[in-house]
Amino acid sequence: MQAGSEQLGSSCPCEPPAPFLYGAETAGTRPGMCVAAVLPAGGSGERMGGATPKQFCNILERPLISYTVQAFERVTWIRDIVVVVTEENLDLMKSIIQRYGHKRVTLVEGGVTRHRSIFNGLRAFAENMPLGFQLPKPEVVIIHDAVRPFVDEDILFKVATSAKECGAAGAIRPLVSTVIASSPDGCLEHSLERTRHRASEMPQAFVFDIIYQAYIQCSNYDLDYGTECLHLAQKYCNIKARLIEGSPDLWKVTYKRDLYATESIIKDSLLQQICIITDMKEDTVQVGFLLREVLKTQVKQVKGISSSLCKNVHHLQNMFTEQCFNFIGINDKDSNFLVTQQIVDILKSTSLAVLYPIVLISVHFIVSENMSFSSRVEELSGIRELANEAKKKNILVYGLLMDYTKDNLRLRETVTQGTTVIAALIKDRSPGLIGQILVV
Amino acid sequence: MQAGSEQLGSSCPCEPPAPFLYGAETAGTRPGMCVAAVLPAGGSGERMGGATPKQFCNILERPLISYTVQAFERVTWIRDIVVVVTEENLDLMKSIIQRYGHKRVTLVEGGVTRHRSIFNGLRAFAENMPLGFQLPKPEVVIIHDAVRPFVDEDILFKVATSAKECGAAGAIRPLVSTVIASSPDGCLEHSLERTRHRASEMPQAFVFDIIYQAYIQCSNYDLDYGTECLHLAQKYCNIKARLIEGSPDLWKVTYKRDLYATESIIKDSLLQQICIITDMKEDTVQVGFLLREVLKTQVKQVKGISSSLCKNVHHLQNMFTEQCFNFIGINDKDSNFLVTQQIVDILKSTSLAVLYPIVLISVHFIVSENMSFSSRVEELSGIRELANEAKKKNILVYGLLMDYTKDNLRLRETVTQGTTVIAALIKDRSPGLIGQILVV
Missing domain, CATH: 3.90.550.10 (Spore Coat Polysaccharide Biosynthesis Protein SpsA; Chain A)
Structure with missing residues (x-):
C-alpha cells in the first residue's frame, strides 16, 4: 500500500x-x-x-x-x-x-x-x-x-x-x-x-x-x-x-x-560560538587575543572562543565537532587572504556548511605608517570573487578592515568597534552583503 | 483605589x-x-x-x-x-x-x-x-x-x-x-x-x-x-x-x-515602500529611474517607489503620511552628501522615526574616467559622522558606492547588484552596520 x-x-x-x-x-x-x-x-x-x-x-x-x-x-x-x-x-x-x-x-x-x-x-x-x-x-x-x-x-x-x-x-x-x-x-x-x-x-x-x-x-x-x-x-x-x-x-x-x-x-543558536584563527605573526596573534577578550564581554552568546594557528588543521576540525558556525580569520598585512583562504578550503572539505550557513569574517589591517587606506581597499578587492566562490558552499565571507597601531589603548578601541560590526554580521547572516569590506 | x-x-x-x-x-x-x-x-x-x-x-x-x-x-x-x-x-x-x-x-x-x-x-x-x-x-x-x-x-x-x-x-x-x-x-x-x-x-x-x-x-x-x-x-x-x-x-x-x-x-511591514530621491542632475535622475525599475522586480514587497526632487519638501513629506520607512538618496558625484543630508534634515523635522527606525541609503558614484575608486572611498569617509548623528534620531544611514557608466547595459548590471545590497540593508535594519560604505 x-x-x-x-x-x-x-x-x-x-x-x-x-x-x-x-x-x-x-x-x-x-x-x-x-x-x-x-x-x-x-x-x-x-x-x-x-x-x-x-x-x-x-x-x-x-x-x-x-x-x-x-x-x-x-x-x-x-x-x-x-x-x-x-x-x-x-x-x-x-x-x-x-x-x-x-x-x-x-x-x-x-x-x-x-x-x-x-x-x-x-x-x-x-x-x-x-x-x-x-x-x-x-x-x-x-x-x-x-x-x-x-x-x-x-x-x-x-x-x-x-x-x-x-x-x-x-x-x-x-x-x-x-x-x-x-x-x-x-x-x-x-x-x-x-x-x-x-x-x-x-x-x-x-x-x-x-x-x-x-x-x-x-x-x-x-x-x-x-x-x-x-x-x-x-x-x-x-x-x-x-x-x-x-x-x-x-x-x-x-x-x-x-x-x-x-x-x-536557529540564527540565535548559531551565535553561540566564534572561532578566531590567526597565523603565527606577532601582530595578528595580538589582535586575535584582543578580539577574543572584547568579544567575550560584548557578544552575549559567545560560549567559547578559540585562537589557533591556521596550519593546525586538526585543531580547526575540532571546532567543527564543537558546532562552531562563525569564524574570524585574521590575515597578516603582507599576505592578504592567506588565512581566510585556508579556512575556506578546510571548511569546504567538511560537511559542516551543508547544514548551516557559516559566517567567515576576513580581518585585514592598515598599518598607518606605511600604507594608505585607499590603496589597501583596492588591494583587497579580490574578496568579491573569494566570497562568491565560498557562497556556493554555503560559506558567507565578509571583509573587515581595521587600523593597526602599536598603541594598545587605540588598538583596543578599534577592536571594540570591530566587534560591533562582527556581532551584526553573525547575527544577520545576510547573503546580500557577502564580499563587502566593512571598515572600522 | x-x-x-x-x-x-x-x-x-x-x-x-x-x-x-x-x-x-x-x-x-x-x-x-x-x-x-x-x-x-x-x-x-x-x-x-x-x-x-x-x-x-x-x-x-x-x-x-x-x-x-x-x-x-x-x-x-x-x-x-x-x-x-x-x-x-x-x-x-x-x-x-x-x-x-x-x-x-x-x-x-x-x-x-x-x-x-x-x-x-x-x-x-x-x-x-x-x-x-x-x-x-x-x-x-x-x-x-x-x-x-x-x-x-x-x-x-x-x-x-x-x-x-x-x-x-x-x-x-x-x-x-x-x-x-x-x-x-x-x-x-x-x-x-x-x-x-x-x-x-x-x-x-x-x-x-x-x-x-x-x-x-x-x-x-x-x-x-x-x-x-x-x-x-x-x-x-x-x-x-x-x-x-x-x-x-x-x-x-x-x-x-x-x-x-x-x-x-514589523520589519516585514516596514519593507513595503521605498522612496528614491535625487537632485535634478541628469545622471542621478537616470540612476534613480533605473533603480526604481529594478527594485520593482527584485524586492518583492516594494509597493510604491517615488522619485522626487530633494527641494520638493512637500512631496517628501507626503511620503511620510504614506508610511514610507526606507529612503534612497542619490548624490551627485560633485556634491558628496548633499541629498542625503537634506533627507536627514527633513526626517529629523518630522516624528516619523520616533516610531520606527528609518533606513536611509546614501548612494554615490565613481565616474571611472576621472576618479579613482580609492580616493572616492576616502572622500566619503564623512559618512561615519553623519550616520552617528542620524542614529540619535533613529535614522540608520548606510553608504552605497557604485560605478557610473554611460553604457546603459553595464549601468543596469551595477544597479541590479546595488539592489541586492539595498534589499539586505532594509531587511536587516542593523544598527551595527551604520556608516559603512558598501560597494558594487
Whole structure:
C-alpha cells in the first residue's frame, strides 16, 4: 500500500549523530529498548497561506523538515526514522535526504489524512514493503510532527521510557488561551477550566504493538476525523496514556509567524560560538587575543572562543565537532587572504556548511605608517570573487578592515568597534552583503 | 483605589491617527456609538523566562505595548484608551507615552490579578478618580491585551458593533493543538472534539454597563481565578456573548519566540515602500529611474517607489503620511552628501522615526574616467559622522558606492547588484552596520 517506500542512506545505528544545537542532552543514557520514529509530513500547510506546505518551507535555505529529521538523527538510540509524505512530494523529500546527508531515513507514501499517513508509516515495520524491504519491528515507536523542529533528546527519552511502562505517553503544554465551546448560533456556550486542561503536543510514543493494533482496529471515522493518537491507543487497547510536560520549544510551526520565529531561534543558536584563527605573526596573534577578550564581554552568546594557528588543521576540525558556525580569520598585512583562504578550503572539505550557513569574517589591517587606506581597499578587492566562490558552499565571507597601531589603548578601541560590526554580521547572516569590506 | 490614575496626552477625538501599517482598514466606517478601550498590562511575563514583563520588551528599540497602543490610536472612533499597569511600572509607562507621543491614553494602576486590573480600568469611566478626573462613560468598551500588537480596525469594529447588539462579543480562533483533560494521576482522561471548541482570544467588547455590573457582582473567586470576561458577563448579566472569527495576527505574545516573530512581522511591514530621491542632475535622475525599475522586480514587497526632487519638501513629506520607512538618496558625484543630508534634515523635522527606525541609503558614484575608486572611498569617509548623528534620531544611514557608466547595459548590471545590497540593508535594519560604505 505504501507504494513509494524506499530506504535512503544507511540504517546503521552506530553512526555518529549529526551536529545539533538545541536542548538538553541525555548524553549516554539509552532507553534500553529498540526505538523507531515515524514523522508524518503529509500536511498541505493551508494555514500558512502559501503554496509550499510548511514542512518544505526554507529556513536559512534549508527545508524545515530537514531540521526535524536532524533532531532525530542525533539521537543515537533511535534506529529507524520513517518519514511519511504525499506522493507528489516523494521526489522532493528524496532530494532533501540526499542533499543534507540524512541517515537512517525510510520514505513512505502518506494517506489522505494524518491518521492514515501515520498508519502507513507504522506498516513499514510490520508488513512487507513493495520492494521486499521491511524495517525491523521496534519495541517502542515515537510519533512526531515534521513541523516541530526543536524536539530534544530529553523529551524523546521521557516519552519513550514512559510508553514502555504504560503503553503510551505524550507531551503536553499549558493552554495559552482559554478554550471555549460555541453554541450552534455562534455564541459562547461555556468556557473550560484552564487548570484542568492541557494542549496535547508531540512527540508521543507507544509500544509498537499497541498503536499498530489500535490502527488496525479503529474505524474509518477515526482514521478520517480523529486527531489524537493517544486517544486511539486508549480507546482500542485499553491502556492509560501518560502525559508529560514538555518545553515551549515543542510548538508546531503553523503560521508564517512561526517560520519567522524558527529562523530567529536557529540564527540565535548559531551565535553561540566564534572561532578566531590567526597565523603565527606577532601582530595578528595580538589582535586575535584582543578580539577574543572584547568579544567575550560584548557578544552575549559567545560560549567559547578559540585562537589557533591556521596550519593546525586538526585543531580547526575540532571546532567543527564543537558546532562552531562563525569564524574570524585574521590575515597578516603582507599576505592578504592567506588565512581566510585556508579556512575556506578546510571548511569546504567538511560537511559542516551543508547544514548551516557559516559566517567567515576576513580581518585585514592598515598599518598607518606605511600604507594608505585607499590603496589597501583596492588591494583587497579580490574578496568579491573569494566570497562568491565560498557562497556556493554555503560559506558567507565578509571583509573587515581595521587600523593597526602599536598603541594598545587605540588598538583596543578599534577592536571594540570591530566587534560591533562582527556581532551584526553573525547575527544577520545576510547573503546580500557577502564580499563587502566593512571598515572600522 | 486606582491611585496612579493620570491623563496623559490629549483626549481630543479629532486628532489624526498615528501612522500604522497592518491589517484591513474599515476606512470611514464608524460604529455610531461612544467606544473606549481598556488594555490590561499588568502581567509579569513569567512564561518568557526573562526579568522584563513581555509588554515592556523592546522590538526595534520600542516597547511592545507602544505598538499595541498605536494600534488603538489609529482608530479614530475609539475615544479613550485606558492602560492598566502595576504600581512599579507606572513611571515606565508614563515615559513610554511621552517618548512615543501617544494620545488619548489614561493610566490606571492595576490589581493583583487580571480581572482586578480590568475592573480597575473600567472604574476610570464610572467612579471618581483620585485627582478628581473621570473619563466620560462609553456605551461600549473594548478590552484587549497589551501583548497582542497586531489588532486591526476591522476586528475592533466587528466586536464593538456585535457587543452593542448582543451585550458582549469576543474574537476566537481555531485550536492549533488538540485539547485534553488530564486525570489526577497524570494520564489522559479524554480529548476534546476540535471542531466544537475554539481558542478565546482578544479583543472582546461589552456594553459598558453590562461588564461593569458583572464585575461589581462577581465573586472574589471569579476576580482571582476567572479567565474569561465573556463568561463573567454571561454569568452575571444573563446575556449571550457573540463569538467572531479573528485573524491569526491576534495571537498573544507569550514566549520568546513570539517576540522574534513580532520583530520579523514589523520589519516585514516596514519593507513595503521605498522612496528614491535625487537632485535634478541628469545622471542621478537616470540612476534613480533605473533603480526604481529594478527594485520593482527584485524586492518583492516594494509597493510604491517615488522619485522626487530633494527641494520638493512637500512631496517628501507626503511620503511620510504614506508610511514610507526606507529612503534612497542619490548624490551627485560633485556634491558628496548633499541629498542625503537634506533627507536627514527633513526626517529629523518630522516624528516619523520616533516610531520606527528609518533606513536611509546614501548612494554615490565613481565616474571611472576621472576618479579613482580609492580616493572616492576616502572622500566619503564623512559618512561615519553623519550616520552617528542620524542614529540619535533613529535614522540608520548606510553608504552605497557604485560605478557610473554611460553604457546603459553595464549601468543596469551595477544597479541590479546595488539592489541586492539595498534589499539586505532594509531587511536587516542593523544598527551595527551604520556608516559603512558598501560597494558594487
